[in-house]
Amino acid sequence: MDWENAPYILKQRLQKNISTITYILLSPPILLYVLIFYYQIIRGEYYYNIAEQNRLRIYTLNAPRGNIYDIKGNILADNRPSVTIFYYPIREPNPNEIKTLLTLLPQSKEKLFFAIRTKKILQLADAVDRKIVFKLLSMKHRISNIFISTEFKRRYIENENFSHIIGYIGELTLNEYNMLKSKGYNYSDYIGKQGIEKSYEEYLRGKNGALIIEVDAKGNPTKILKDLKLSGGDNLFLTIDxxxxxxxxxxxxxxxxxxxxxxxxxxxxxxxxxxxxxxxxxxxxxxxxxxxxxxxxxxxxxxxxxxxxxxxxxxxxxxxxxxxxxxxxxxxxxxxxxxxxxxxxxxxxxxxxxxxxxxxxxxxxxxxxxxxxxxxxxxxxxxxxxxxxxxxxxxxxxxxxxxxxxxxxxxxxxxxxxxxxxxxxxxxxxxxxxxxxxxxxxxxxxxxxxxxxxxxxxxxxxxxxxxxxxxxxxxxxxxxxxxxxxxxxxxxxxxxxxxxxxxxxxxxxxxxxxxxxxxxxxxxxxxxxxxxxxxxxxxxxxxxxxxxxxxxxxxxxxxxxxxxxxxxxxxxxxxxxxxxxxxxxxxxxxxxxxxxxxxxxxxxxx
Amino acid sequence: METKNFIILSKSNKEENLIKKIILSSNWKLILSSIIISLVGLLMIWSATFYSNTQIYVTKQAIALIIGIILFIIFSIINYQIFEPYFIYLYIFCILTLILVLLIGTTYRGTKAWIDLKIFTLQPSEIVRIIFILVLAGYFDKNWRNKESFVRFFIPTAMCSIIFLLLLLEGDFSAVVVYIPILISIFYLVEINRKILFYSSLFFIFTFTLFIIKTYLSLANITKFPKLIKWFYISLTRFNINWVIIILILGIIIFFIWWILKKLLFNVSIESLILTIFIIWTSYSFVVISHKIIKPYQQKRIVAFLNPYFDPSGAGYQVIQTKIAIGSGKFLGKGLFNSTQAKLGFVPEKHTDFIFGLLAEEFGFIGSTFVIILYFILILESIKITQTARDTFGSIIACGISSMFSFYFLMNIGMCLGLSPVVGIPLPFLSYGGSNLVASFLAVGILNSIHIRKFVY
Missing domain, CATH: 3.40.710.10 (DD-peptidase/beta-lactamase superfamily)
Incomplete structure (x- = not known):
């Protein structure tokens, strides 16, 4: 009967339109698949590196340079330790902890509260007195979010007398940084610029320590991924009398x-x-x-x-x-x-x-x-x-x-x-x-x-x-x-x-x-x-x-x-x-x- | 007219082994691909919320999945043809639901699209979309003999426009966007006047591009533009004497194009030229109006794909970071729960709109391939059902649903890759969102119902 088959007849007419629609509707998955291949396989390494940069924060701890002695064993150059205290808001701070910190470091009160509020890693104090450092160390089990880092600053004991033998160190220039990046130098690092400091750089330098921290999108630290210990440079004995x-x-x-x-x-x-x-x-x-x-x-x-x-x-x-x-x-x-x-x-x-x-x-x-x-x-x-x-x-x-x-x-x-x-x-x-x-x-x-x-x-x-x-x-x-x-x-x-x-x-x-x-x-x-x-x-x-x-x-x-x-x-x-x-x-x-x-x-x- | 049976499988009305017959004639490729995608989605939502102790999302999604599967079974069993005579009531139901949302809906992120049912919130626009496909199919099926443009084009467009208006009043811009491809593909299928189809598509394309250009220009720093464009832009934004000059220039340009085309023996009538200008004019006015409705944050989201640095802390940031997340998955991915971009909050909305970023990061190219193949099967099977459906009604429904899936897929993954505007379109079956999941399964149920009955004569 015609009326019964009527919908079917109309449908027959639709058939030729369907093939066009098929192509149009199936193209998105194919197109996007090609794009995803491009992003994940061809550019994968690039994006992976960006993702790593996004989440990793590296805090380097500079290694002390090696000492320099003369032939008789008199010290000519050494390092002056300078203690820096960092605050890492990884765990939730408790009031006791904050109180003890404040009594020890009253001058960094504002910084401490800022660090707690913003959950950012912050340097609380620089060149801290040794007494305070020992107190902090003895209380370390009670204060969880503190990191004590000893930075070493170069000291030339004989001042001018050996200046042209030992030379001096200085911060990396941009050119040096680009050249030495692969050797693990950071931009803020010091490098030998003259004299022995330059020619024996690789011995004197030591190995920098690093703290690799994962942070979230807001910059809050989530966990410590790696804690690389630093090791000091080698000591040099000169022939100089x-x-x-x-x-x-x-x-x-x-x-x-x-x-x-x-x-x-x-x-x-x-x-x-x-x-x-x-x-x-x-x-x-x-x-x-x-x-x-x-x-x-x-x-x-x-x-x-x-x-x-x-x-x-x-x-x-x-x-x-x-x-x-x-x-x-x-x-x-x-x-x-x-x-x-x-x-x-x-x-x-x-x-x-x-x-x-x-x-x-x-x-x-x-x-x-x-x-x-x-x-x-x-x-x-x-x-x-x-x-x-x-x-x-x-x-x-x-x-x-x-x-x-x-x-x-x-x-x-x-x-x-x-x-x-x-x-x-x-x-x-x-x-x-x-x-x-x-x-x-x-x-x-x-x-x-x-x-x-x-x-x-x-x-x-x-x-x-x-x-x-x-x-x-x-x-x-x-x-x-x-x-x-x-x-x-x-x-x-x-x-x-x-x-x-x-x-x-x-x-x-x-x-x-x-x-x-x-x-x-x-x-x-x-x-x-x-x-x-x-x-x-x-x-x-x-x-x-x-x-x-x-x-x-x-x-x-x-x-x-x-x-x-x-x-x-x-x-x-x-x-x-x-x-x-x-x-x-x-x-x-x-x-x-x-x-x-x-x-x-x-x-x-x- | 015949009366259609509620559950009809054959004309003989002698149903033997009903269940066996249903199971045997179901489209298992379609069913399995949709269920597997949903399970992957559950896994991804679990992963997205693993460290934030919000397992409630997984539970909710699982419940929605169960509800969806139940609805799917029900709609597979129900003969889809019974909806055909009642399309007008379904349409009224759609309108009333949307009005209800406007009255008692709850606002979330500037969009009044949810009804709070205490236990869960419902987004009726998701269901309305599926029902509206049934309405359109029913309408065209009824009027298939009528060739008048008024019946074939203007009435459905008007029907759609009412829904658009209600959705825009809700502030649900993304919901509106999805109707357009559905409407165009159904128009194409039912062979409305090609000219009308051409001009309506032209209208949509113009509106869409003009809208994006307008938004882009309003957000961009115009002082950096070349002088001519700057003058043009300033003249357009302020109503002054320059308009006359612009219209004159445009008129001359269009006339010359027309003249050249005529020389090249293309038969372009002057009427069509005027019509084109009219359409450009209407779409421009439409853009100006809709631009005022849309909130600044939405504007930024819309053009973020063109220039992520308009809004580097908002939508642009989302686009940049999601792209990084997808790329950083490389071949094998970082492993379940090991994503960094998504887990550490660089990718926002990692369990909803940008879930594909999470998936691509954790399972890499292999995972993306797996999911894209499943979607390909899903869309392909839907189109096959369009072809093999027993009647026009079924065919139109399948066409609408498959174009909906395809468009969802294109917009969502395009958004993740920074190719399309960030309009908040979820990835069906995968993204978190109960209403969307239930609606998607309902759609698959209807498709399966059409598939089951294709052999029945």
Whole structure:
């Protein structure tokens, strides 16, 4: 019947519309499925990290940096503990707890109530008195929401005296942070910026502790996920002798001029003294006083500039030793050689003057070193030729850095024909050779290089790599690192030449230009230098080593530079005398102590 | 007219093994997918409220699930055809219910849509929506021979508009939104005049986009806009001489478009052009009016998907954090009860509107895939019922219900992913909300009832 089938007939007509509707209605699940695939699989990691950032709050507890000691075990840098108290509203606070907290920390009342009200983690007090800390610790079972954290602040005990060895620390800059993020540094962390603090950063740094807390959307902490304990950095023992260092710094400062003193042990390359004056107090960088830092940066004496490592000066007459060694070892002259000094040396249009206006007349090799005759060494240099001088200078490390374990060392400049051509696009003249052979002209060296040079003369030809860190000991007493002397080079030179050089250098101190360093009954070999410079008064140099004894390598080789000091013999040599006087005093004291100790052990031993 | 049996399975009236027959001919894919989604929903609600000690939500949802299943069984057994002659009474019932809500309803978050029954609160608009689908189906089934646009388009639109008005008075903006896709898909199915369908769709699209643009502009910092747009916007918001200029410019632009189209041999009549302009004008006025009704917080929510930073602490925040929650689930998810985004309160409404964020975070891509496949089956089966229904009435009902499910799904998950406005549309079966769950099961029951009776002739 038609009327019965009527709805069915209409429905047939609907069929063709249904397919369109099917597609439209089924598209949302498919479309959204694709999008969810994108968000969860392709971008999943990204969103996961955001979610983690949302819920995690990390509070770092800075680890104390390692201590720094000198060779005798005197402490040079340590950490001052500063106690900070945090409030963590994880559990519901009870009135008793709040009351005890208020009696102990009355000044942080407002902060405490704010923390309770807002349920936020808050630093209640900074640099808390120790008595209060002990009281809090004894009541810890009663006060649940308190976290006592000890922060360590760096302290440099010897203030200025070691500033250029130890360096200083400072907050990370943005660049450093981006570079070191992967190593676990935070933006507010301190990092070594200069000196040992920089070069031994990884040992000194220690491991920061952290408190990882989960917070909800309102920032209320819900639970502590991780409590990582901090561990302090390793302790460093330096090769520096603080007595010598202090006296060196004191005597240099008393000249009123800037300068540098480096003392190296010729037996192994250990640096005993490293002074650069004008210096600074590294504590300034911890105390966050911007004015003082600004003052340091604006000081015209450049206190932050490490002259001992970064300053390049012409070595002056001290370089004559190298010229002598080159000439003698190449058999170009004998030790008997004589030249006539008329007070000047004419080369083309230019006259090289000797410091003695009247001239030394006929002068032999020995006296030429003793009296530092320029004319003699210009003659010697011209005879030896720049190529030979360059070869020997390179042997004595004048062409590179000394590779000391301190940062930012400058590279010495050892001129040669090739070097001049590259640098000035000009050929080498004899006048250049004449300048270089008396340590002027293109040659420049750092004070540490000159100390290394002195030490190589002292030990008759071994170039050791200078170092300042003797050993590194972790907080459990395990030795992490022990320095063994590194020989960079050995210069083979006939022993009689060494003997001649030593003899003449001893005579420099005994009766020559370096007489100001003379100490009775103590043999010091030295060579003065007066480096001319176009910017002002001459730089005063003195390199020396002592004590010179038969079949024994001297204990200390020094290079002393006084910027614009004038004559080396008058300004630099007296400093060497003071240092060696202290050295002798200490040595005698040590012998006495040893004898005393020996006697005592003898007495109690049996 | 024939009188339809209350429980009819065959014309013979000889019912043997009624229950067996019902069970055998039920659409089990539909039933199982909806029940599994509901159980997943229960699990997710449990997880969402696990640490806040509010197990009451799970209990309430479980009770609603039981009620829903009972209703589902009842409506499966009842022959859906018995509603057909009574659609006018059902419509009156809808109106009265909504008026009742307006009179005695309780207000919750600015929306007066709940009736407090002490033991639980009821949201009648959820049930009304299903009943209104029956009303529309009944109306079209009765007037299927009448081709007049007045009967086929204007009367149903008017019927719908009354309900819209009541819902807007309740402040239930999200409930209104759902009617539109249902209405359009039913119009399409019953083949109303294509022109009317086109223009009405145009009207809805214009209204929707204009509304969002208007809200967006009213919240945005206009000083940052290019000069022309700024001038245009300021002119539109203030009634002044500029209007004349704008209308002139628009008129010229539209005329040129029309002229070009004519050159390209598209037969666009000048009447249709005028009609388009008229529709734009009406939708704009509609937008201006509705913009005044909607509260500022709702405005912010609506446009938060366009720019979450309009309201970074409110709706925008919800959108941003839910997206993070979904993404952070990665492949395997963080595990049941281990969500961080949802559990720590970054995702708001984690047991209701944004429950999918919680699910995606705890069960990852695998969990999302599982749930999306279930929804796909659900929608697919509903559409199949549209196709295989015995009569027009059933077909229209199934069409309305399946478009409702599809639209719910699109809007809710789109909202979680920051693609659609935050209008507070729940995810059927999964979100917490008893009324919605019961209504959804009622809808599935009706679908199943249609399915069972498809073979009967």
């Amino acid at each position: 603080s007595d010598l260092q202090n006296i060196a710094r004191k005597s240099l400062a008393s000249t009123g001029k800037n300068g540098a003193i480096v003392g190296i042990d010729p037996n192994n390359g250990a640096v005993r003294i490293l002074v650069s004056y004008k210096d600074f107090d590294p504590n300034v960088f911890i105390s966050l006083s911007k004015d003082e830092r600004k003052k340091l940066l604006q000081d015209r004496n450049l206190p932050l500039f490490n002259r001992a490592l970064q300053g390049l000066y012409p070595p002056g007459s001290t370089f004559k030793i190298l010229t002598s060694i080159a000439a003698l070892n190449e058999n170009l002259v004998s030790t008997e050689a004589k030249y006539f000094c008329s007070g000047g040396f004419k080369l083309g249009n230019k006259i090289f003057k000797c410091w003695e206006k009247n001239g030394h007349k006929s002068i032999d090799f020995f006296n030429a070193i003793r009296l530092s005759c320029n004319v003699f060494f210009i003659n010697l240099g011209l005879k030896t030729d720049i190529d030979k001088i360059e070869t020997y200078a390179k042997m004595f490390n004048f062409d590179s850095t000394t590779e000391i374990d301190l940062p930012f060392e400058a590279k010495n400049i050892c001129p040669s024909k090739k070097w001049k051509k590259e640098k000035f696009k000009s050929i080498w003249y004899d006048g250049d050779t004449a300048s270089v052979s008396i340590g002027q002209g293109y040659i420049t060296a750092t004070p540490i290089q000159m100390a290394l040079f002195a030490s190589a003369i002292a030990n008759k030809g071994t170039i050791y790599k200078p170092y300042v860190v003797e050993k590194i000991v972790d907080k459990n007493g395990n030795i992490m690192y022990q320095h063994t002397p590194v020989k960079k080079n050995y210069i083979k030179i006939k022993p009689e030449i060494w003997n001649f050089i030593h003899k003449s250098m001893i005579e420099v101190v005994n009766s020559g230009t370096g007489y100001a360093a003379y100490i009775p009954n103590f043999k010091i070999a030295g060579k003065t230098g007066t480096a001319q410079n176009p910017h002002g008064e001459d730089h005063a140099w003195f390199i020396c080593f002592g004590p010179v004894e038969e079949n024994k390598i001297p204990d200390l080789a020094l290079a002393i530079l006084v910027e614009h000091g004038g004559k080396g013999g008058a300004v630099a040599a007296p400093i060497a005398k003071e240092i060696f006087t202290t050295y002798i005093k200490n040595k005698n004291l040590n012998i006495e102590l040893k004898q005393k100790f020996y006697r005592e052990t003898q007495e109690y031993g049996d």
